[in-house]
Amino acid sequence: MRVEYINPFVEASYNILKEVLNSEVVRGELYLKSSSTPVLGVAALVGLAGDVEGRVLFDMTKDTAIGIASIMNGEKLTVLDELGKATITELANLITAQAVTKLHDLGFKFDLTPPALFTGENMEISNSQVEALIVPMKLSCGKIEINVAIRERA
Amino acid sequence: MKIKGDAGGIGERKPDGQRVDGESYRVLIVDDSMFVTKQMGQILTSEGFQVVATAGDGEEGVQKYKELYPNIDLVTMDITMPKMDGITALEKIIEFDKEAKVIMVSALGKQDLVKKSLLSGAKNYIVKPLDRKKVLERIVMSLNK
Numbered sequence: 001m002r003v004e005y006i007n008p009f010v011e012a013s014y015n016i017l018k019e020v021l022n023s024e025v026v027r028g029e030l031y032l033k034s035s036s037t038p039v040l041g042v043a044a045l046v047g048l049a050g051d052v053e054g055r056v057l058f059d060m061t062k063d064t065a066i067g068i069a070s071i072m073n074g075e076k077l078t079v080l081d082e083l084g085k086a087t088i089t090e091l092a093n094l095i096t097a098q099a100v101t102k103l104h105d106l107g108f109k110f111d112l113t114p115p116a117l118f119t120g121e122n123m124e125i126s127n128s129q130v131e132a133l134i135v136p137m138k139l140s141c142g143k144i145e146i147n148v149a150i151r152e153r154a
Numbered sequence: 155m156k157i158k159g160d161a162g163g164i165g166e167r168k169p170d171g172q173r174v175d176g177e178s179y180r181v182l183i184v185d186d187s188m189f190v191t192k193q194m195g196q197i198l199t200s201e202g203f204q205v206v207a208t209a210g211d212g213e214e215g216v217q218k219y220k221e222l223y224p225n226i227d228l229v230t231m232d233i234t235m236p237k238m239d240g241i242t243a244l245e246k247i248i249e250f251d252k253e254a255k256v257i258m259v260s261a262l263g264k265q266d267l268v269k270k271s272l273l274s275g276a277k278n279y280i281v282k283p284l285d286r287k288k289v290l291e292r293i294v295m296s297l298n299k
Contacts, residue, residue: 020283072189086188093187093234094283097261104264114186114234 050110
């Protein structure tokens with residue numbers, strides 16, 4: 001996977017998380033994951049199609065999702081209700097949109113799918129066609145793994 | 155709700171959401187995100203605007219605008235939405251009322267999208283995440299256009 005595709009997602013994740021959570025965000029080391037990846041409990045998925053294709057997954061535990069949604073709404077949420085889910089979906093949308101804007105500026109043309117949110121225990125995602133690069137982001141309320149799997153269109 | 159740039163109470167000055175006759179500006183929020191609708195509503199009402207309706211897609215937004223007209227002063231319009239996107243909804247609203255004041259609100263800051271919106275009749279363009287100060291500045295600017 002070319003680094004040009006990854007950097008905009010890393011930068012956008014860092015910038016947006018820092019802005020909406022109004023606190024420090026620490027970027028962990030990038031690493032590659034095997035073809036089958038466990039999902040932490042709450043995952044927002046955004047698809048990309050165009051010059052490049054693939055998907056970006058924003059993966060976190062339910063407690064982290066509730067913590068993020070609480071901060072973004074300025075009110076304590078105790079469960080991941082409809083507002084909480086809409087908040088995590090919007091977070092995925094904000095990060096992906098900023099990254100895509102940067103990629104468009106670099107000359108790549110592609111569209112995004114609206115974010116889809118998955119919640120549940122013991123889920124895993126398979127990437128048989130394309131390797132996934134993980135960017136961990138440590139937050140005040142847990143961590144998010146930005147899981148990017150993109151390839152150039154054949 | 156915590157909103158970046160929140161300056162606190164309205165104080166002695168006339169709130170941005172109030173017309174010279176003391177009435178509130180009436181706003182329609184069109185966005186498919188419950189979170190964004192709530193956040194935008196919070197910013198607007200805190201400054202004296204009246205949110206008269208919300209819509210979850212472009213089609214519903216156009217329909218609500220027509221129902222509310224002429225008792226509507228401003229529309230905030232998301233771009234990526236189901237059924238009908240925000241640019242098409244903007245064009246349909248402008249076709250119906252060429253004086254309509256529509257502000258586009260999107261996470262996408264692509265120049266071609268901003269240009270297309272403005273050429274289609276939008277008065278301004280706000281890139282999310284919403285910043286209270288920036289939102290109010292752009293809205294006031296658009297109302298005075």
